[in-house]
Amino acid sequence: MITKQKIDSRFQELFNEQAALVAKSPGRINLIGEHTDYNEGFVLPTAIDKAIYVGVSKRNDNRISLFAEDFNEAHEISIDELAPSEKGWPNYILGVVNQFAIRDLPISGFSLYLDGDVPLGAGLSSSAAVECAVGFALNELFELGLNRVELAKIGQLTEHTYVGVNCGIMDQFASIMSKSGHVLKLDCRSLEVEYVPLELGEHEIVLLNTNVKHSLADSAYNKRRASCEKGVALVKEKYPEVNSLRDVSVAQLDELVAKVDADVYTKCKFVIEENERLIKACDALKNGNIDELGKQLFAAHAAISSEYEVSCKELDFLVDFAKNFDGVVGARMMGGGFGGCTINIVKKTALEEYVKSIAIAYKNKFGFELTPIFIQVGNGTELI
Template sequence: MINHFYKTYGENSSPVRSFFAPGRVNLIGDHTDYTGGKVFPCAIDSGTTLLLRPSTDGQLHLASTNFSERLSLPITHRDKLPDSHWGNYPLGVISLLAEEGFEIPGLELLYSGNIPNGAGLSSSASILVATAFALSKILTTPHTLIELAHLAQQAEWKFAGTQCGILDQFAVAMGKAAHAIELDCHSLNYRYVPLNLDELSLVVTNTNQRRAVSESAYNERVKECETALTLLQHSSNVTCLGEVSPELLKHHVTAFDDDPIALKRVRHIASENQRVTEAVAALENNDVQRFGELMNQSHTSLQQDFDVSSNELNALVQSAQSLNYVLGSRMTGAGFGGCTISLVARNRVEEFKTTVAASYREATNLEATFYIVQASNGVREVT
């Protein structure tokens, strides 16, 4: 990649620094992060590499091996680019750091990612966190990794238009090899849980059905959850939906008599939080069978109560769940397309890929793509 950097920007005496931020996959606990609930993600071994050095002209230069367009902007540039432009992610981080009072120097930045865009594996969070971490090192800012995750989240809100929770950025910043992260998104209490999967593999399957989260129903779900919380607070003292257990919901179900959609949304959140707790316990007890069952239940809830699945995701999940060597399968991430995550017997992975690909092709006329992922470390400088 260094040759690509020199081809893009030329060679000079300034050292080029290299950083890497992974993507992430969420094993269970979706659409619970922005409601203050629990999630269980891990960083993965695919991600974004960022090379940078000071620019000779004091300008901000952005380039990517994944996109043809290069940008050269004044270092004082603070305006958004057109919607869906990849440059909004680094610009968002740079703008927020400038707002905090840090003097941004002229820079040449080159990004290269191997996470499929729009697949739901946090390619955007990977770019954001890579940028935030790299600039924190260049500027010697006092930010912790968790503070950088928050900064990246704010940048996505302001520059990409997605009202995301903290899950993606936290996992990308805080990932640990061979571990997943049990995270309470309200308190930000977290702990690392070993992924002892023995003879099992985590297989991500991409629908290759493109989605645009900021233009989709994602923000609508956020608003529906805000409405549900307001309704629930008429009869309870909960401060976020993440505090709602299935038992509490039963006691206050009449709060949703006039809004059955809000009831469905809360029912998913309450049950999904419980599933995360049970799934972590199952994993720690080496009960991978139970872990897989909870994955299956999670997909049903996301499909029926949260309405964020798609025909393509359902086709993949149904095909995977029909195989006796698959312990569990579910959509992962925001939904509306993207990927599934399946727990597959390691010695049957190739058979899984062939079988599911054929079934999916017949159901949708689309070609699925498969990735065997490993839980990996979070953002870091590469020396």
């Protein structure tokens, strides 16, 4: 377990001084609404009780001195010679500093220690949690006066500029804006947030980590994004008021995209219908209709697998198993795809048996372990 005492002790060991402050920023789940965020649609995420922790202190020079516990690796660079690192992990920190520099915010050298218990590669957005924890900690340390929305945007721009992933805003927003006991219905166009109570009654959420990450993930993400942009461009030729798939109807796709590019049509139609599924799921949650919520999760998985084509055989196997297990009301793949987790809504009385049965079936089928992740929903980024 990661505690403030543990971070303080490691910080002292590494940098020979005390951390001025420690911040934590959580990983996230997304109940439903996948690949909608970069299309100005809706998402339904919330923070979980697994987080990235950052200890920081000011230095007397212009050096940035970093240490990542997960990699057992240090990195140092002058703030005046800021540049992406080939190591990869420092870029989630340096990219945030670069965004501060672009805004002419007064920041000098600092020491930073990074640790966390968000499982890497599980689709729980450990990278966004790093960006938000770093941004939040440095904002406090240097008294920069940025608000949470600005810090979320800085995290997103870090991905675009220093990491090379053209991501939407959902992960950073969920990490920094979440409220315990609620999901955020986030409008990715206006950034308007509605906090919807997450009351599942006799049900519980469990994540099942496939422990696979197929190499298709990053290239497929950029390809899907390009398909969405092409669909918008085709519709915009006739309807100039259209700016994103949020403005497009299936009837317009039928009219202007279907005959030009069948694949682009299918990908765009998925996004439009995923927004509709999210609205239905949200209404079901507000009405306490957990069976209907689960139904939308199953429908979302079927569509993301066959239409958007970012699932994989391991994820499909888990959702098929869930469909046929009494006590599971809904399941789907969660995240960018090609690996990571499924999110499952399960009756508490069936949870133990379900996790045991599905793990055995998965091991028999694929030859490796399935890791259950039991989560509680929690608050967004905070000082500890």
